[in-house]
Amino acid sequence: MAKINHWATWDVRFPTSKQLDGSDAMNQDPDYSAAYLTFGISGGLSGHSSVFTIGRGNDVQVAALESLKPYVLGRDLDELLSDMGLLYKELTGDSQLRWLGPEKGVMHMAIGSVVNCLWDIKAKELNQPLWEVLSDMSPEELAKLIDYRYLSSNLTEPQAVEIFQQASNGRQKRKEQLRTEGYPAYTTSPGWLGYSDEKLVRLCKEAVSEGFGRIKLKVGANKQDDIRRLRLAREACGDGYPIAIDANQRWEIDEAIDWIRDLAEFDLDWVEEPTSPDDVNGHLAIGRAVFPTRVSTGEHMANRVVARQMIESRAVSLLQIDSARVGGVNENLAILAIAAKNKIPVFPHAGGVGLCEAVQHLAFFDYVALSGTKEDRAIEYVDHLHEHFVDPVSVHNGRYWPTDIAGNSQQMLDESISDFSFPNGPKWRAA
Numbered sequence: 400m401a402k403i404n405h406w407a408t409w410d411v412r413f414p415t416s417k418q419l420d421g422s423d424a425m426n427q428d429p430d431y432s433a434a435y436l437t438f439g440i441s442g443g444l445s446g447h448s449s450v451f452t453i454g455r456g457n458d459v460q461v462a463a464l465e466s467l468k469p470y471v472l473g474r475d476l477d478e479l480l481s482d483m484g485l486l487y488k489e490l491t492g493d494s495q496l497r498w499l500g501p502e503k504g505v506m507h508m509a510i511g512s513v514v515n516c517l518w519d520i521k522a523k524e525l526n527q528p529l530w531e532v533l534s535d536m537s538p539e540e541l542a543k544l545i546d547y548r549y550l551s552s553n554l555t556e557p558q559a560v561e562i563f564q565q566a567s568n569g570r571q572k573r574k575e576q577l578r579t580e581g582y583p584a585y586t587t588s589p590g591w592l593g594y595s596d597e598k599l600v601r602l603c604k605e606a607v608s609e610g611f612g613r614i615k616l617k618v619g620a621n622k623q624d625d626i627r628r629l630r631l632a633r634e635a636c637g638d639g640y641p642i643a644i645d646a647n648q649r650w651e652i653d654e655a656i657d658w659i660r661d662l663a664e665f666d667l668d669w670v671e672e673p674t675s676p677d678d679v680n681g682h683l684a685i686g687r688a689v690f691p692t693r694v695s696t697g698e699h700m701a702n703r704v705v706a707r708q709m710i711e712s713r714a715v716s717l718l719q720i721d722s723a724r725v726g727g728v729n730e731n732l733a734i735l736a737i738a739a740k741n742k743i744p745v746f747p748h749a750g751g752v753g754l755c756e757a758v759q760h761l762a763f764f765d766y767v768a769l770s771g772t773k774e775d776r777a778i779e780y781v782d783h784l785h786e787h788f789v790d791p792v793s794v795h796n797g798r799y800w801p802t803d804i805a806g807n808s809q810q811m812l813d814e815s816i817s818d819f820s821f822p823n824g825p826k827w828r829a830a
């Protein structure tokens with residue numbers, strides 16, 4: 400009957416805008432940031448999680464987290480851990496909190512972080528990494544984690560049980576394969592818009608030689624620049640090497656179609672976020688017009704309802720998921736299940752700060768216990784800021800390698816939290 404008696408949040412920001420790391424057509428000067436959360440039992444089990452933002456507004460995200468403190472402090476931890484859908488459904492169903500969305504934006508991301516923090520505690524209680532905790536749950540237990548409200552036209556609980564049951568055969572074998580073969584990674588490191596041509600070419604060649612199976616370039620600010628940069632990347636990587644592009648929501652629909660057609664000669668693996676992330680009809684129109692070039696979105700997708708529409712209308716050929724955008728592990732399970740049911744491949748969004756660490760668990764779980772495949776799938780990778788984590792991702796030979804450390808890999812080093820706390824941490828006072 401242990402009650403949650405410890406809760407703390409931090410506004411942690413890294414001055415990445417100085418090197419233009421992370422720069423794209425919409426986000427020219429990001430300071431990668433974490434609205435960071437921990438709660439649990441003092442002297443006992445504690446969880447960690449964070450919401451990724453890109454600087455200004457991280458204080459708003461922290462305030463949203465703080466507003467959830469009364470819903471968590473004093474709760475019986477065992478009760479929450481015994482039903483991992485309970486807190487998620489309570490918070491997303493709270494009528495006054497719902498008004499601030501519903502189920503989208505700052506408050507929904509804060510709720511997702513609380514849910515993720517509880518999953519970290521669950522995994523630590525079981526002394527397993529999160530991906531393995533999920534992979535060991537029964538089909539019925541997994542299906543019970545999902546909120547089917549607004550999904551039933553495409554996914555019901557009995558259908559979800561069936562999908563998870565179909566994937567139960569071979570779980571153990573796939574777990575072993577994951578440990579021996581890793582999970583495909585692709586890198587966005589060469590492609591930031593603020594990098595020089597020389598740096599682009601050097602990083603493209605490094606990506607290929609390091610074994611990454613594809614790269615992704617940011618586009619959408621200037622078409623002639625995009626053509627020049629794609630030509631350089633294609634030369635550096637060679638014919639047939641998969642190159643995706645990402646416009647980060649920059650275009651109108653007609654503009655996207657024209658722009659993508661002008662870049663199609665470079666044999667694009669996919670075009671990511673061509674327009675507003677909520678515009679299902681827009682993605683559908685773009686996808687039809689630029690076929691066979693694949694169109695995708697998802698990292699800014701507000702929730703499972705938009706995911707259902709994107710998938711069932713075939714507005715996207717593939718989907719990104721983001722660990723910190725929607726209502727946590729539970730809502731991402733819903734999105735992964737809809738994608739698996741409709742045979743849409745998922746290429747999880749990562750990078751930022753802590754996103755690689757978080758989303759790898761969902762991708763590993765998807766391989767072991769849901770889609771059962773690594774074909775035409777890869778987790779995004781960017782080699783930034785991993786040194787601030789207690790259990791940083793292991794990425795080499797172009798692959799993510801699964802962690803065996805208990806939890807969700809979201810815990811940051813105490814020193815990093817204090818050094819980069821905004822605005823009074825020593826790294827900011829010195830800036």
Ligand SMILES: [Mg+2]
Pocket residue numbers: 645647671672698748
């Ligand atoms: Mg993207």
